Amino acid sequence: PQAPAPEPPPAPQIEEIAPTEGRLERLRGRLARSQNALGRSMLGLIGGGDLDEDAWQDVEDTLLVADLGPVVAESVISQLRGRLASSDVRTEADAKAVLRDVLIKELQPGMDRSIRALPHDDHPSVLLIVGVNGTGKTTTVGKLARVLVADGRRVVLGAADTFRAAAADQLQTWASRVGAEVVRGPEGADPASVAFDAVDKGIVAGADVVLIDTAGRLHTKVGLMDELDKVKRVVTRRAAVDEVLLVLDATIGQNGLAQARVFAEVVEITGAVLTKLDGTAKGGIVFRVQQELGVPVKLVGLGEGPDDLAPFEPAAFVDALLG
16 A cells, blocks of 8 residues: 655644834833832932932932943033922922933934845845844844734845854754744854855845844954954955944943944944833933944844843833833
């Protein structure tokens, strides 16, 4: 008798993706519950109106403790001094409105926070994702793929972090959940050649966007520079690189900023992604990243869930911060 035909493997289950609107709202509760909500401490200080120099010193200390950094703290204080001196701030609600205004302005709401993820000139847009290992870089690539697929984009992922076998496997898992394709090479393969193949695949497949996960090895600045520079140079032979997004862990403060500066010197960053923002009681790091790197924070990670990556909105963030 004839052997039964083998069953075809089941098609991967494509998941339902939560909408991106309103994701930042979830942060409000988390920041408000944190022990040192900036809003409460600041309003306690400025809510009463007239401040003497000691009180202003306390305001500055509060801003520094919240991780805003000296440059931003000074700017916020000079604006607050001006606004409180010239306006009729009589109640805590008045003070809160002034503080909200100043903080939103400090985040430069006019900065372009869109992700350039539409095809142009007959090829997909190309996004390089860079950052130190451990910041949640590969996970961010997976979550960003979900956001783009939810927006109706066809996505190809390039696993150019070839030094960690787990990185390509992780990417493969994310991709299969949303129906995206992954291009990977053998472990230890040249990252630039994998990135090139991913862009090639994107062009042939008529994809809208190619996301490339790069190796996050801060071995030596020169080594990192050569590696990222080569990836970018090789990819550019096939298509322009539209975005270089730097992934930073919001909980590591100062140390993370030092690493960020190295990346910014190596490759032209177009925007930052701050992960684990729900895990920091401070939140002020957002101001500092923008001020020190001169690029907008475009996305923030708010938790472990697959749909916990949110477009960054200054007003919604400040409202969350002020509780």
